Amino acid sequence: MEIKKGIAVSPGVSIGRCLILDSEDYRIPRRQIAPSQRMLEVQRARNAFADAVRELSGLEQAQEQLGGGRIKDIFAVHLRFLRDRSLRRQITDLIHEESVTAEYAVASVLRRFAARFTEVKDSYISERAADVYDIERRLLRHLLGDKREDLGRLREEVIVVARELSPTQTAGFNKAFVKGIASDAGGRTSHAAIVARSLGIPAVVALEDLTEIASGGDSVIIDGNRGLVIVNPDAETVAQYEAYSREFVALEHKLDTIREKPAETRDGVRITLLGNIEFPDEAEGVIEKGGEGIGLYRTEFLYLNRPTEPSEEEHYRAYAQTLHICQDRPVVIRTVDLGADKYTQSKRFAPEPNPFLGLRSIRFCLQNLAMFKAQLRAILRASVLGRVKVMFPLITNIQELMQAKMILHDVMEDLDEEGIAYDRRIDVGIMVETPSAALTASTLARDSDFFSIGTNDLTQYTLAVDRGNEQVSTLYSPADPAVLRLVRTVIQDAYKAQIDLSVCGEMASEPEYVMVLLGLGVRTLSLSAPLIPEVKQMIRCVTLEDCHVLTRKVLGMNSERQISNYLRNAARKVLPEAF
Amino acid sequence: MDHPVCQTTVQIKSHNGLHMRPAMQFVDLANRYSCDITIGTEKEHGDAKSIMHVIGLAATAGTRLDIRATGPDAEEAVEVLRAFMERQTFDEEPPKDED
Secondary structure, eight states: OOOEEOOEEEOOEEEEEEEEEESSSBBBBOBBBBGHHHHHHHHHHHHHHHHHHHHHHHHHHHHHHOHHHHHHOOOHHHHHTOOOHHHHHHHHHHHHHHTTHHHHHHHHHHHHHHHHHHHHHHHHHTTHHHHHHHHHHHHHHHHHHHHHOOGOOOOOOOOEEESSOHHHHHHHHHTTTTTEEEEEEEESSSSHHHHHHHHHHEEOOSSHHHHOOOOOTEEEEEEETTTEEESSSOOHHHHHHEEEEEEHHHHHHHHHHTSOOOOOOOTTTOEEEEEEEHHHTHHHHHHHHHHEEEEEOOOOGSSSSSOOOHHHHHHHHHHHEEEEHTTTTTEEEOOOOBBTTTTTTTTTTTTOGGGGGSOOHHHHHHHHHHHHHHHHHHHHGGGGGSEEEEEEOOOOOOHHHHHHHHHHHHHHHHHHHHOOOTTTTEEEEEEOOHHHHHHTTTHHHHOOSEEEEEEEHHHHHHHTTTTOOOOGGGGOTTTTTHHHHHHHHHHHHHHHHOOOEEOOSSSGHHHHHHHHHHHTTTTTTEEEGGGGHHHHHHHHHHHHHHHHHHHHHTHHHHHHHHHHHHHHHHHHHOOOOGO | OOOEEEEEEEOOOOOTSOOOOOHHHHHHTTTOOOOOOEEOSSEEEEETTTTTHHTOOOOTTOEEEEEEEEEETHHHHHHHHHHTTOOOOOOOOOOOOOO
């Protein structure tokens, strides 16, 4: 039994068999073998090397005939890697000494070399790490044959364990069978965390070396409440967790009973709770948990896990399905927020050196008008089916907003000419998620029907912290005084301009931030479905007066730690069972 | 061991350092000899016939490397490898694959 501590990012407890993925969807099989099998594994490793050498020699000769100098050089290097006797010896030694599978030995030895290359300051050398990974994949392919994991075809319940989950991988999950997620990298707002919360399954991230410790098929407990992962638990621990899991489910049921009750403070202030979704069918979960509409419909997922960009018709079908589920409830559709950690078909192979500051989101749309217009047309066409609002992400200045609105008007004119119906008075709003947008909110408010504060990006950009980097992720906190002051500015400017305002980042889904957000004047929160009941219960336990008192105190504090502790203690007093 | 250790210290002169192609050439040369050869710095000494090890040395211009060999043809090996390492510029043509 081994216990690993990480960051809890999605609540709940799951016990199950683990499925280990590496970045290329290869399942690294069980690590340990019987000592009697070692010779067999050594032979398998040798065969894989021989097959890979044969394959590469063929490729090299083909290139020779084509006269492809540079590519041929690369193959020449790779062939020398494969013939490196020291390398082969290290792999066979590892199989003998630790009784491990050939796959495991290949992966761990080559990754050790890759890591060493990466550390070298000379970028020419450090980039050779990519060649080492390429060799690793080639060898694994020969070892594993066609056993590449297709997550869409899962047929048994699993707990997915990965180094880091990409949006493309999670978009392909067969959700019915994934019972928990654990990853080596990541932080509270990493992609794995967001997906896990939206699916309502437990997740723990930032576990550092879990993929080294767990082997495929191991029994694993994921404790998404305490941030623990237990590999091969003993019988006693399993029994404890089964009991704990039952208690947790009981609490969930208790929260479900407040579904029909309004999200209202004790002194009668009504708060609107909306859901964040990525897929149309998640809208059902939002309504089931008591959500009053969709406050953030992320549309990137239409683009992921497929070879070509989605057509206008595919956009339309997804929106129509969502609106059909939501009926007369509002649905805020955010235009695509691609780039940074999520790529489009055309951009996937051209990585940027600094993607979060690069061509992403609305910037990407404004440079790819055909793609942008197809989406806007689909949104407008769907607008007659329900209460649709359109929202532009990552606005940093008024010009971007004006440009985006102009394109929307162009699309409206096209639809007019074609005689296609749409809602002429559709609300157009923006995500306020950059410091520049927050600081110029009073200007942006004049041309927006609503604001939605995206606290994840706002926190990341304000504090200059990569939320997925576990070495600095502790610096990432929406309770930082700098972030709170920006949030306050935006709320005040929205009030002055009399436009709607909501908060849709992770901050809106954590009970400990409910009081300060209410105190700052927020009346609409958008969060993932499984967390709606808990936040509603928190709202129903406080008075607006309490919230105002707390907010005044907090705004006078100068350190993140002081604010966080204060908020947590206050929330714990109100709703002890949530913590 | 019957054979004595042959040893020499070289300094990389080529301003590009020991990049991929020269590293390949060096390893190919080392593999022609039956003696055991190691190369490296104080901290990191390893198999001179291993491309992984030689690239991992990340030897830039001016880097001092120690070459040691033991075996029947050790003396010749050390001399040939020293001469190769001390070239003013490394040949940028890819080496012919001899296997």
